[in-house]
Amino acid sequence: MAPPSPPTTLLLLLLLLLPPLLFSFPLIPSSPTCRSYCGNITIDYPFSLQSGCGHPAFRQLLFCINTLLLLHIPSGSYRVLSIDYAFHRLTLNDPTMSDCYSLAPNTSPAHGFITNPSLSKFLQPAPDNVFFLLRCRRDSPLFQLGFPDTRVCGNVSGMGCEDYYRCPAWEAGWRSPAYGTSNPPECCSVAAGIVREVNLTRLRCAAYSSAYSIAPVRARGPGEWDYGIRVAYSVPGDDETGCRACRVSGGSCGYDDTKVRGEEDVDYGVVIQRLCICGGGMDAWNSTTTCESTEISEGFVVKQASMLNAVLGGWLVCATGLLAI
Numbered sequence: 342m343a344p345p346s347p348p349t350t351l352l353l354l355l356l357l358l359l360p361p362l363l364f365s366f367p368l369i370p371s372s373p374t375c376r377s378y379c380g381n382i383t384i385d386y387p388f389s390l391q392s393g394c395g396h397p398a399f400r401q402l403l404f405c406i407n408t409l410l411l412l413h414i415p416s417g418s419y420r421v422l423s424i425d426y427a428f429h430r431l432t433l434n435d436p437t438m439s440d441c442y443s444l445a446p447n448t449s450p451a452h453g454f455i456t457n458p459s460l461s462k463f464l465q466p467a468p469d470n471v472f473f474l475l476r477c478r479r480d481s482p483l484f485q486l487g488f489p490d491t492r493v494c495g496n497v498s499g500m501g502c503e504d505y506y507r508c509p510a511w512e513a514g515w516r517s518p519a520y521g522t523s524n525p526p527e528c529c530s531v532a533a534g535i536v537r538e539v540n541l542t543r544l545r546c547a548a549y550s551s552a553y554s555i556a557p558v559r560a561r562g563p564g565e566w567d568y569g570i571r572v573a574y575s576v577p578g579d580d581e582t583g584c585r586a587c588r589v590s591g592g593s594c595g596y597d598d599t600k601v602r603g604e605e606d607v608d609y610g611v612v613i614q615r616l617c618i619c620g621g622g623m624d625a626w627n628s629t630t631t632c633e634s635t636e637i638s639e640g641f642v643v644k645q646a647s648m649l650n651a652v653l654g655g656w657l658v659c660a661t662g663l664l665a666i
Contacts, residue, residue, distance in 0.1 A: 375593035379405035417452035466533035476547035587617035
């Protein structure tokens with residue numbers, strides 16, 4: 342038999358050396374840290390822009406588009422102006438919302454603020470938020486308790502409709518007779534706790550505005566109010582404690598959403614394994630507790646085995662083909 346040609350000899354040599362080289366390096370690609378940025382806003386636990394990072398209750402909630410951070414819920418997409426991790430607050434902007442200089446009914450329909458049932462347990466308008474519901478119909482649920490005798494509308498944190506009526510947006514004559522007549526008011530200011538979500542269709546209102554106060558600072562008038570939606574978020578106590586232990590050990594908090602076990606979880610929609618993401622780059626690995634633990638997650642082991650099987654399978658196919666030449 343003639344000796345193998347130089348190209349064939351080289352390929353055979355590479356195939357013989359490939360398996361030892363593979364086993365000498367981790368089979369995990371470079372893994373970025375869960376902490377990230379969008380524009381000038383830091384994205385950290387419990388939020389994330391990456392799948393598998395953060396808390397599962399907030400997965401697929403935030404998106405970064407051209408350095409703009411957006412929060413997406415059933416009622417629409419809102420620009421995130423800031424995230425206060427110390428006080429667990431997000432500040433949102435709804436471009437379809439009315440403010441002191443523009444009333445939304447003259448433009449496009451407003452979004453309101455509606456979350457899905459599972460997320461509403463952890464994401465709600467903050468207590469220091471006041472909603473101004475505009476042009477609500479007489480048959481609105483707001484007034485079903487006995488309008489006009491029941492005073493549903495009132496001053497909240499020093500902000501109310503009587504002050505809001507002083508805004509330039511009302512100078513066009515949009516305002517109707519005052520509260521207490523046979524007609525409902527053009528504006529009804531309510532605390533966030535009265536309406537846990539602003540569903541304009543269900544409330545039968547034409548538009549809304551929202552403002553919030555940052556104590557102890559109180560603006561002098563409606564032109565100086567902070568307009569936007571102040572949202573409070575929370576994380577279940579056990580998960581908060583577990584994440585704190587993970588972060589103290591140098592890890593990032595995440596979850597494995599590739600493996601759903603059994604019935605749906607009442608809190609997060611699916612049963613998802615929490616992870617502590619440790620290390621970085623080629624040395625990244627996942628733990629079920631902390632980075633000081635030796636308990637490697639099952640999903641991590643399965644992923645490594647799958648990658649190894651794929652590489653070795655390809656090597657065997659190539660080797661068989663060359664030997665048949």
